Amino acid sequence: TVVDNIDEEYEWLIQHLRDSAKKAEGLRTTKRRLSHETLELIRQRGAARAAGNYQLTSKLARRCREAIKEDLKERRAAVLAGAAEAGRSIRNTRRDFANHKTKMTALRRPDGTITSSRRVMEKVIYDFYSDLFDSNVHLPPCHLREDEYVIPSVLSSKVRHAIKSVKNHTAPGPDRIRPEHLENLPTALVNTLARLFTRYLSECKVPSQWKTSRTVLLYKKGDPQDIGNYRPICLLSVVYKLFTRLILDRIERTLDEGQSCGQA
Numbered sequence: 137t138v139v140d141n142i143d144e145e146y147e148w149l150i151q152h153l154r155d156s157a158k159k160a161e162g163l164r165t166t167k168r169r170l171s172h173e174t175l176e177l178i179r180q181r182g183a184a185r186a187a188g189n190y191q192l193t194s195k196l197a198r199r200c201r202e203a204i205k206e207d208l209k210e211r212r213a214a215v216l217a218g219a220a221e222a223g224r225s226i227r228n229t230r231r232d233f234a235n236h237k238t239k240m241t242a243l244r245r246p247d248g249t250i251t252s253s254r255r256v257m258e259k260v261i262y263d264f265y266s267d268l269f270d271s272n273v274h275l276p277p278c279h280l281r282e283d284e285y286v287i288p289s290v291l292s293s294k295v296r297h298a299i300k301s302v303k304n305h306t307a308p309g310p311d312r313i314r315p316e317h318l319e320n321l322p323t324a325l326v327n328t329l330a331r332l333f334t335r336y337l338s339e340c341k342v343p344s345q346w347k348t349s350r351t352v353l354l355y356k357k358g359d360p361q362d363i364g365n366y367r368p369i370c371l372l373s374v375v376y377k378l379f380t381r382l383i384l385d386r387i388e389r390t391l392d393e394g395q396s397c398g399q400a
Contacts, residue, residue, distance in 0.1 A: 142335070142336070142339075142341055142342075142343055143343050143344050143345065145332065146332065146343035146345060147345070149325075149328060149329070149332060149375075150311050150313065150345075150375075152325060152328075153311075153313050153317060153318075153321075153325065153375075154311075154312070154313070156317065156321065156322065156325065157313065157314070157317035169207060169208065169211050170203075170204060170207045171203070171207050173203065174200065174203040174204055174207050177196060177199055177200045177203055178200055180196055181193060181196035181197055181200055184196055215229060216229055216230070240257070240353070240355075240360065240366075241360075242257070242361050243256075243257045243260045243261070243361055243362075243363055244260075244359075244361045244362055244363070245260060246260075246263075250361060260363055261353070261363060264363045264364075265351070265368060287334075287337045287338050289330070289334045290330045290331075290333040290334045290337070290382060291330060292323070292326050292327050292329075292330045294330070294382060294385065295326050295329050295330050295333070295378065295382070296326060297385075298378045298381040298382050298385070299315075299318045299319065299321070299378065301381060302315045302318070302374060302377055302378065302381065303315065304316055304319075307350075307352070307371050308350075308371065308374065309349060309350055309371045309372045309373040309374060309376070310345070310348055310349065310350045310371075310373065311345065311373050311374075311375070313373065313374050313375065314374065315374050317374075318374065318378075329375070329378070333378075333379055333382060336379065337383075342376075342379070345373065346372075346373055346376045346379075349370040349371055349372050350370070350371040351368050351369065351370050351371070352368070352369045352371060353366040353367070353368055353369075354366060354367045354368075354369060
């Protein structure tokens with residue numbers, strides 16, 4: 137189906153990608169971190185606490201701690217074994233078990249006062265990075281030379297190749313589409329991606345959804361209440377990354393040929 141509005145057509149595509157991802161994830165069985173026996177002990181502990189039987193509650197609490205510790209130990213071993221079989225880094229997998237996140241509980245306003253209000257903190261973050269990334273540099277308009285050159289269509293095989301080149305197990309963008317969701321796309325959706333990418337190139341327009349990102353703040357060091365001590369990471373759409381990958385594949389040879397030997 138061809139839609140005149142690029143944004144509406146792209147939203148239609150994203151919805152189909154989400155549906156495809158849900159079907160794929162529905163076929164996958166995820167092992168629980170805690171066993172059914174441990175969950176039953178937790179339920180019994182809650183019932184004993186509600187009944188006021190503190191002696192039984194204490195006994196069940198001790199058994200719960202031991203059972204949870206054993207379940208997490210087995211889970212850790214299974215995850216490490218899976219990483220080894222998949223050829224992933226064991227060191228990075230071990231680091232994933234540790235909690236390296238620093239929770240932002242309060243921020244300092246520009247006037248020096250401290251706020252713990254979520255809404256006020258969001259405004260402090262928005263104002264800080266809006267001012268940081270704002271550019272006041274005037275750039276003259278660029279006029280491209282018009283000729284009879286016709287942009288070649290994007291092939292479905294090139295889309296498949298771009299999908300394979302995207303790194304897996306990365307955080308998704310605002311659309312929540314992950315690289316793994318694109319690995320086994322139906323041929324119809326791959327053909328749709330190729331057609332849309334061809335349209336974006338020929339019309340020199342992209343969906344407005346690509347102009348937004350999901351920003352995550354990573355704490356560096358120093359005062360955690362100082363917004364300047366956080367590093368922003370902008371998470372972009374995976375479909376947008378596919379598009380830029382296709383463009384890079386097309387211009388990479390031309391860029392290499394135009395580069396002088398001194399810059400190589």
